Amino acid sequence: MSNLLVISTTAVPDYVRGSLSRWLTEPAPGLYVGTVSARVRDRLWEAVSDAVEDGAAVCVHPADNEQRYIVKTAGERRRRVADFEGLQLIEFRDETDIPQV
Template identity: 70%
Template sequence: MASMIVIATTAVPDHVRGALTRWLVEPKAGVYVGTVSARVRDELWTAVAACIADGAAVCIHPADTEQGFQIHTAGERRRHVLDFDGLQLIALQPQQTPEPP
């Protein structure tokens, strides 16, 4: 059964953006939305995560969880997903301050 997904990207290579627009619409730069099967969703996410380079991406899709959705991330991000007994929460890493000379 097809379900809606949202993938948001930052600073990813152009070929990743092109691959995403084959299956999803891009209503805003770097944000992709669409309705695809679980198999297509998993294949898209595998391709995005493998080619992320210095960028970052997050995928949100419906799931049979208490929250009703699942979050996947790839790349270096300040926000990290933490799982507390099936409840996904976001933790912010503190910004690194440069050391004085």
């Protein structure tokens, strides 16, 4: 299985962007793409999700499931991942449910 990793960030601290750019290519601002091992992927995502602060991040990587990928999110945004009978779908929360910064 391929080890492609895609991480998208919004308003994260500069040191997070620096950490990601050591392992991944940044083809557009806040979008990181690369091929890494599962261990590196998990550690990168752990670092990003721990440091997201008021920003947000999304991680997409291959998985052995029906969709063939997994979506992970960190931070508070209107879109969130919902499990629907084993499928990951995106749902929109009400604007009033999102904490204002």
